[in-house]
Amino acid sequence: MYICPMYSSELIKGTLKTIVLKLLSETEKMYGYEITQKVKELTDSKIVITEGALYPLLHQLEAEGVVTTETVNIGKRVRKYYSLTQTGNERAKEKLYEFADFMNTMNILLDLKPGVNYV
Amino acid sequence: MYICPMYSSELIKGTLKTIVLKLLSETEKMYGYEITQKVKELTDSKIVITEGALYPLLHQLEAEGVVTTETVNIGKRVRKYYSLTQTGNERAKEKLYEFADFMNTMNILLDLKPGVNYV
DNA sequence: CAAATATACATAAGAATATTATGTATATGC
DNA sequence: GCATATACATAATATTCTTATGTATATTTG
DSSP, rough: OOOOOOOOHHHHTTHHHHHHHHHTEEEEEEEHHHHHHHHEEHHHHHHOOOOHHHHHHHHHHHHHTSSEEEEETTTTEEEEEEEEOOHOOOOHHHHHHHHHHHHHHHHHHHHHSSOOOOO | OOOSSSSOHHHHHTHHHHHHHHHHHHHHHHEHHHHHHHHHTTTTSSSOOOOOHHHHHHHHHTTTTTTEEEEEEETTEEEEEEEHHHHHHHHHHHHHHHHHHHHHHHHHHTTTSSOOOOO
């Protein structure tokens, strides 16, 4: 289920966890498929999360106690909701802060104009 | 030669090529060690490029015709200068444009205020 | 002047994170 | 009825980086 992402995959690498934590931090609970669709929608299909990357990450976050799960039956199908724990909320803030700082550093390094559209 | 980088390495992943191409695009020629020092200096040691990552990348870029090399003897030591080819200059522009666009997308996705300091 | 640190290259083993492919199954639109 | 969408999962592979190691010369400092 690969739909030509706009960016060379290198760039997206490493941002997935930050994206997932951010979305969960503002929506109480979300299920995997929902996350992929939300990201696709918000980025106009520029970033497309693959299942092979997302599900293992979610499982890892659960094992770390960052998220808890709740399985709901939708008709005969199963849906697995993820929500942040208290630890998860802190982790989300840390990750967002780190990313913002990283972007500042990259702006300086690459000499991009902060502010307006970088494009 | 690992000097605790400020960011979790995940984030830096994928940006190395962009950084190197950017530096080479504004300095005619640079050698590997010089690149590591310049990045350290410009980022206040927040981003530290390791040799194990840099040298293989430079070799790859040369193999792709993105850079050409010039070996200079400094005393009894060898220094290998890298400079962008014409193809390399275009590649650098593409990479920078892509990265700027990626940052915009991430700003929207993560709901960070564009403009001022993201921190 | 000896030892530590800095300069300068290179590569190999291993870890982390993603892609691609595959599998299973139900639901919906045409 | 068939294609597409929803919804999960995992395994094989690829990519990119860290860590470690190796070689060698130059400079600083106690």
